Amino acid sequence: MTDNVENLILEMLKGLRNDVKAQGAKMDEQFDHVRLRLGSIETQLAALQREVAGLHGDMAIVHGRIDRLEGPLDRIERRLELREAPV
Numbered sequence: 202m203t204d205n206v207e208n209l210i211l212e213m214l215k216g217l218r219n220d221v222k223a224q225g226a227k228m229d230e231q232f233d234h235v236r237l238r239l240g241s242i243e244t245q246l247a248a249l250q251r252e253v254a255g256l257h258g259d260m261a262i263v264h265g266r267i268d269r270l271e272g273p274l275d276r277i278e279r280r281l282e283l284r285e286a287p288v
Contacts, residue, residue, distance in 0.1 A: 278284040 275284070
C-alpha cells in the first residue's frame with residue numbers, strides 16, 4: 202500500500218513539475234514579447250525627443266528672424282506716422 206501511495210505522490214510531483222516547466226516557458230515567451238515591445242517604445246521615444254529638439258531649434262530660428270524684423274518695422278511705422286516717435 203505504501204508503494205502505491207509513494208507512486209501516486211511521485212506521479213503528482215512529476216505532473217506539478219511539468220506544469221511549472223510549462224508555465225515557466227510561457228512566462229519566458231511573454232517576457233520576450235514585453236521586452237521587444239519595450240525596446241520599440243524606447244526607440245519611438247528617442248525619435249520623438251529628436252523631433253522635439255529639432256522643433257526647438259526651428260523655433261529659435263523663427264524668433265531670431267522676428268527679432269530682426271522689429272527694427273525695420275518700427276522705422277516704417279514711424280515714417281508712415283503710424284506710430285509716434287519715442288520721446
